[in-house]
Each structure stands twice: as structure tokens, then as C-alpha cells.
Amino acid sequence: MSVRVRFAPSPTGDLHVGGARTALFNWLMARKLGGTFILRVEDTDGARNTAEASAGIIKGLRWLGLDWDEGPEVGGGCGPYFQSQRKAIYDAYLSKLKASGRVYTEENGAVRFKFSRTAITVHDLVCGDVVFAATEEPDMTVRRPDGSYIFHFVNVVDDIEMGMTHVIRGEDHLSNTWKHVDLFHAFGVTPPTYAHIPLILNPDGSKMSKRDEGSAIEHSYMNAGYLADAVFNYLCMLGWTPKAENEKLSRSELVALFDPLAIHKSNAKFDLKKSLWFNAQYLRELSADELFKHAMPFLKAKSLSWSDEAIAAAAVYSVREKVSLLSELPDWVHYFFREDYSFEADVITKLKGKPENATLLGVVATHLSAANEWSEQGVLDGVEAAAKELNIKPGAMMPLLRFALSGQSRGPGVTTIAHLIGRDATLGRIARTLREVLT
RNA sequence: GACCCCUUCGUCUAGCGGUUAGGACACAUCCCUUUCACGGAUGCGACACGGGUUCGAUUCCCGUAGGGGUCGCCA
Numbered sequence: 163m164s165v166r167v168r169f170a171p172s173p174t175g176d177l178h179v180g181g182a183r184t185a186l187f188n189w190l191m192a193r194k195l196g197g198t199f200i201l202r203v204e205d206t207d208g209a210r211n212t213a214e215a216s217a218g219i220i221k222g223l224r225w226l227g228l229d230w231d232e233g234p235e236v237g238g239g240c241g242p243y244f245q246s247q248r249k250a251i252y253d254a255y256l257s258k259l260k261a262s263g264r265v266y267t268e269e270n271g272a273v274r275f276k277f278s279r280t281a282i283t284v285h286d287l288v289c290g291d292v293v294f295a296a297t298e299e300p301d302m303t304v305r306r307p308d309g310s311y312i313f314h315f316v317n318v319v320d321d322i323e324m325g326m327t328h329v330i331r332g333e334d335h336l337s338n339t340w341k342h343v344d345l346f347h348a349f350g351v352t353p354p355t356y357a358h359i360p361l362i363l364n365p366d367g368s369k370m371s372k373r374d375e376g377s378a379i380e381h382s383y384m385n386a387g388y389l390a391d392a393v394f395n396y397l398c399m400l401g402w403t404p405k406a407e408n409e410k411l412s413r414s415e416l417v418a419l420f421d422p423l424a425i426h427k428s429n430a431k432f433d434l435k436k437s438l439w440f441n442a443q444y445l446r447e448l449s450a451d452e453l454f455k456h457a458m459p460f461l462k463a464k465s466l467s468w469s470d471e472a473i474a475a476a477a478v479y480s481v482r483e484k485v486s487l488l489s490e491l492p493d494w495v496h497y498f499f500r501e502d503y504s505f506e507a508d509v510i511t512k513l514k515g516k517p518e519n520a521t522l523l524g525v526v527a528t529h530l531s532a533a534n535e536w537s538e539q540g541v542l543d544g545v546e547a548a549a550k551e552l553n554i555k556p557g558a559m560m561p562l563l564r565f566a567l568s569g570q571s572r573g574p575g576v577t578t579i580a581h582l583i584g585r586d587a588t589l590g591r592i593a594r595t596l597r598e599v600l601t
Numbered sequence: 602g603a604c605c606c607c608u609u610c611g612u613c614u615a616g617c618g619g620u621u622a623g624g625a626c627a628c629a630u631c632c633c634u635u636u637c638a639c640g641g642a643u644g645c646g647a648c649a650c651g652g653g654u655u656c657g658a659u660u661c662c663c664g665u666a667g668g669g670g671u672c673g674c675c676a
Contacts (some may be wrong), residue, residue: 172675294604294605297604298603300671305635312674312675333670334670336671398612429670430612430614431612439625483637505638570636574637577635
């Protein structure tokens with residue numbers, strides 16, 4: 163039998179890391195076994211669900227590259243995939259329960275399911291067989307007086323209707339699973355195989371929920387400058403360890419390595435530093451074009467613009483090993499894009515520190531204006547010639563030139579900066595520094 | 602409160618009776634270096650506690666403590 167798994171979010175808010183990882187593991191399972199990954203929106207509670215949230219979740223899943231084979235936007239043979247549109251199916255299933263005497267209606271119209279009140283065992287790939295003693299809880303409500311249905315009921319009905327073979331979800335559902343199994347039995351259906359994955363906790367050990375740092379996919383990752391591949395990779399490492407030498411693994415490697423039996427039982431705390439490390443790793447292996455494409459929205463957000471895209475891309479590429487997030491890029495490259503960059507306080511202090519700095523910059527300018535060709539080597543030759551004339555080491559000239567050309571004390575190689583901004587800008591910036599700082 | 606799951610360096614983890622308890626992130630130092638980074642090297646650093654079982658427990662069993670979860674006409 164072909165594997166069928168699903169991610170069944172309730173659209174009450176943005177896609178959350180916990181949900182994203184649940185979707186991720188389901189996706190890995192389907193792709194690993196050549197199965198089907200289904201997206202089902204559990205929007206039975208009209209009061210809490212919104213279309214915006216639903217769209218947001220889809221946006222987040224798309225960004226992470228978790229494509230589904232059946233569900234919203236793609237269709238499939240078991241639709242509709244919004245539970246709010248499946249009332250007739252639920253009514254039919256409720257009738258089955260009525261026929262077998264497993265439900266009863268209360269005075270106000272709510273319908274309850276009669277628990278079997280026997281010990282129930284949940285077979286779980288991660289937790290093993292978990293036995294729940296006969297319950298003493300009140301029978302559970304499956305339909306509200308207004309005719310709408312409750313999660314436990316629709317969840318089970320749809321898992322039956324959509325032919326789910328495995329249910330991979332957060333461990334917070336484990337304690338309720340016996341109720342689902344009871345329902346499956348009442349319908350005369352063998353329950354799917356379960357796999358309850360550990361939860362993601364905050365660094366302090368508390369349960370991570372919306373609002374917490376690093377919890378919302380769109381806000382904390384997409385907009386913060388993460389690469390989807392990095393987030394995908396990092397999330398896999400929370401609660402699962404692939405049998406591999408390295409932790410940095412591509413999607414295809416992760417698919418090939420995936421094994422639900424290797425998923426951990428214990429919860430994992432979110433580690434911001436490590437997520438940044440993963441992102442930095444992925445950032446560095448992007449080509450100049452790819453990096454620029456990803457960086458563009460972040461540059462524009464800081465009002466940076468360019469006329470020569472190749473130069474702009476080269477500028478961004480020159481600082482790729484200095485950042486962990488795309489959002490850090492503008493601060494590292496803004497001076498490539500404008501002449502009115504400001505001078506950092508310590509840069510001004512250092513420039514003014516020695517009176518001979520003005521002379522040094524003047525000599526460098528003279529040599530650079532005479533350079534035969536404007537390449538990095540040409541710039542370097544000019545600086546060395548100036549240093550020789552001044553009888554100092556070329557290395558001693560570099561910081562000064564860096565200060566003048568960027569206003570910053572750190573950045574890519576000085577010759578790279580000069581080469582990319584061009585001769586005119588280089589000479590102009592030296593002149594500006596002489597005029598505005600070393601007066 | 603009842604029930605369920607969990608417990609190895611600060612964090613993510615390897616380990617599946619005998620290991621100098623390994624790796625990654627972070628941190629520290631050093632090297633490299635025109636800055637900042639990258640990279641390389643080294644270091645710091647853990648089996649929650651108490652009983653068993655065993656020739657021998659991080660590993661198996663029980664208990665305690667601690668953490669998380671579930672007990673809705675939320676999902």
C-alpha cells in the first residue's frame with residue numbers, strides 16, 4: 163500500500179516552526195517512500211479561522227519548498243481539502259455512529275461519542291506502544307449544537323476518507339490519540355500508524371508558541387533574511403539525527419536519509435546561534451547571481467539602488483562570508499551604492515589621529531589617478547607605489563584608504579572596493595574625506 | 602490532581618553492557634590576515650539522583666526529582 167500522509171493545520175494564525183517541522187517530516191516521509199503528501203485545512207471552527215491565516219500557512223509552506231500532492235491549489239481525488247466544505251461527509255459518518263448506537267444527543271443539541279471505556283493501545287513509530295487505561299473522562303462531544311463538528315471527529319473521519327496510512331504530528335497530540343483510536347474502532351477501521359514527534363521548546367525550556375522569538379516562519383525567517391534551504395535543514399536537526407557525517411545536508415540527502423524510527427522522543431530547545439550558522443553556510447555557497455537575487459529585497463528595503471547590476475551583485479558577493487542573514491547585507495554594502503555614506507565615529511577618530519594622514523591620502527590619490535588600468539591589481543600597484551614613495555609598508559596604507567572609501571573600519575578587501583566603485587568615485591571619495599574629515 | 606512522554610557537555614546530539622563518553626553550535630586561546638570575517642589548530646565542557654540486575658552500567662529494571670504534554674461544545 164502506498165504511503166499517504168498529511169499536514170493538517172488549523173488556520174488560526176501564521177505558520178509556526180512547530181507546524182512547519184511537522185509538515186517537513188510528513189513531506190520527508192512521503193518523498194522518501196514515493197508516497198502522497200496531502201495538505202488539509204482544518205477550519206471547522208468558524209469563529210477562529212481566517213482566510214488570511216490559511217493563505218499565510220500556504221505561503222510559508224511554499225517558501226519552505228514543501229509541495230503537496232493533494233490539497234488547496236492543486237486539488238486531488240479526496241477533496242474538498244477544507245473541512246469547512248465537508249459537512250455532508252461528516253453528517254454521513256455521524257449517521258453510521260448513530261446506527262451503531264455510539265452517539266447520543268444532549269438536550270441542547272450537542273452530540274457526544276460514547277467512549278468504549280476499555281484499555282486502548284496506540285502504536286507509535288516514535289514512542290512505541292503506549293497503553294491508555296480505560297478512561298473515566300466524560301464522553302466527548304463530536305458535534306456542536308449549531309451542527310458544526312469537533313476536531314477529534316473530523317480529523318478521524320478525514321483520515322479515513324483520505325486514506326491516510328501514517329499520522330505524523332506533534333507529541334502534544336499523543337495524550338488524545340486513544341480517543342481517535344476509539345473512533346476508528348467505532349467506524350470499524352484500522353487506525354493509521356502514528357508517529358508523534360517531539361516538540362520545539364524555547365531556550366528556557368518553555369513551550370514555544372506564537373510571539374516567541376524564532377516561532378513564526380514568515381516573520382522570523384522569511385523576513386529576517388534566512389534562506390529556505392537553511393531553515394529546512396536546521397528544522398530537520400531538531401528531533402532527528404540523520405545517519406551522516408555532517409549536519410549540513412541537502413534536501414535530497416535528507417529525503418534519502420529520513421527514517422521515522424530514528425526520530426527522537428525528547429523535546430528540543432531552539433538554538434538561534436545554530437540556526438544562524440546553518441544560514442551562513444548556505445549563504446556562502448550561493449553564486450553571485452543567486453545571492454544578489456535573494457539580497458535584492460533587503461537592499462531595496464534600505465532604499466539602496468543601483469544602475470549596474472553586475473557591479474551591485476559583485477559588491478554583495480564580496481561580503482558574503484561576513485554575514486549570517488540576508489538582512490545584515492545592507493549595512494555591509496551601502497557605501498557601494500551611494501556617495502553620501504557617513505563616517506563611523508571611530509573611523510573619524512583614527513583619521514584625525516595622525517596629522518600626516520592627509521598627506522598619505524593625497525599621495526595615494528596621485529598614484530591611483532595615474533594607474534594604467536583600473537583593476538584590483540592596478541589599484542594594488544598604485545597603493546604600493548604610494549607606499550614606496552612615502553617609505554612605509556603598503557599594509558599601513560590600506561586602513562586609511564578603507565576609511566576614506568567606505569567610512570567603515572571593516573569590509574571586503576580595499577582593492578575590491580576601489581575596483582568596484584571605479585576610479586572616479588575612488589578619487590572623489592578621497593577628496594571628500596580630505597575635505598570633510600581631515601580639514 | 603489524574604494520565605501520557607521525556608532526562609548525556611550551555612544548546613543540538615552520538616552511544617544501543619566493557620569507549621581516554623565522540624561530533625556540531627556557542628565560548629576561549631593561537632595561527633592565517635590591509636580591517637571584519639572565512640578557514641585551520643587547540644582548549645573548556647555532560648551521562649539528574651537513589652536503588653537494583655550483572656564480573657561490569659551512560660546503556661537493562663524500579664523508584665525519586667525535574668521538564669514537557671493532555672484532560673474543551675480549540676485544534
